[in-house]
Amino acid sequence: MSPMHQSNKLRNSLHTALLLGGMLLLLLALSTSLFGSDALLLMLITCGMLLLFTPRASAWLTLRLHHARPLPFDSAPELYRIVQELARRAELSQYPLLFYIPSATPNAFAMQEQGQPLIAVTDGLLNSLNEDEITAVLAHEISHIRNGDLYVMMAADMITRLTSSLATAGWLILVIFLPVWLLTGAAMPWLALLLLLLAPLASTLLQLALSRTREFDADLDAARITKNPAALARALLKLEQSNNRWWNWLIPIRHNTGSSWARTHPPTQERVRRLHSLATEQQQLRINQAGFYKPWHTIATPPLWHNRSSWY
Secondary structure (H helix, E strand, O other): OOHHHHHHHHHHHHHHHHHHHHHHHHHHHHHHHHHOOOHHHHHHHHHHHHHHHOOOOOHHHHHHHOOOEEOOHHHOHHHHHHHHHHHHHOOOOOOOEEEEEOOOOOOEEEEEEOOEEEEEEEHHHHOOOOHHHHHHHHHHHHHHHHOOHHHHHHHHHHHHHHHHHHHHHHHHHHHHHHHHHHHHOOOOOHHHHHHHHHHHHHHHHHHHHHHHHHHHHHHHHHHHHHOOHHHHHHHHHHHHHHHOOHHHHHOHHHOOOOOHHHOOOOOHHHHHHHHHHHOOHHHHOOOOOOOOOOOOOOOOOOOOOEOOEOOO
């Protein structure tokens, strides 16, 4: 691993630890302000129990909601060859299973079901990127699996939900006891009120920042696995270009116009800039060559059309 990779990896790991730690401290501060210092240990035990025993959302259900279907080896042998080689380089204990989503929107995402990694790719992704770029995108998703990002984000989501639930309970307690405070002239718990107001929003923003950090880390590991950061940079530019087509503006929900701090993914230009810093001089010249090429692969079965959806 090069010094540049080591430096970026250390920075991303530090950011992850600080953001998760900040979310947990926020939760503990809120619980202490509401129920006293005796609630600290109880809240830590609650967090641990929820992480161990809370039912996880089924990956199969998510795939079904996306109308995904298993991708047979015979339909995409090149894709399987790439995934297996990337999984070997990433030292995964199991090869990911592949699923095909008949969507025109270029996208890919990774999941796990009882330890079995799963990767879903859309028809739009396969028909808008060349082989090097698809390899880079798959390496990015495999990096998420290797780094345990699915569990990290699950823990972050659980902490945010607990913080929001505590804040809701705090407001109910405030409404119930407000007449007592007003009649007795007791001092208002201003710190608790401030935490009730700000904690849920702050936890959500920290969770979004954590998601962006994990995306940076997956980019970094994908570049290391493929030794081709330029391919991932071109793929990111292509995906952004595809998602910014003029008809997407007709459906505002599909176009993320929010501030960068309110996004789950970092700005594409910043991701490209970081990948550019990892690329060799020859690769740097190819990063901005993001024109749409002839698709490298087409699944044998074309996308279906359904009256309840524009793409299935």
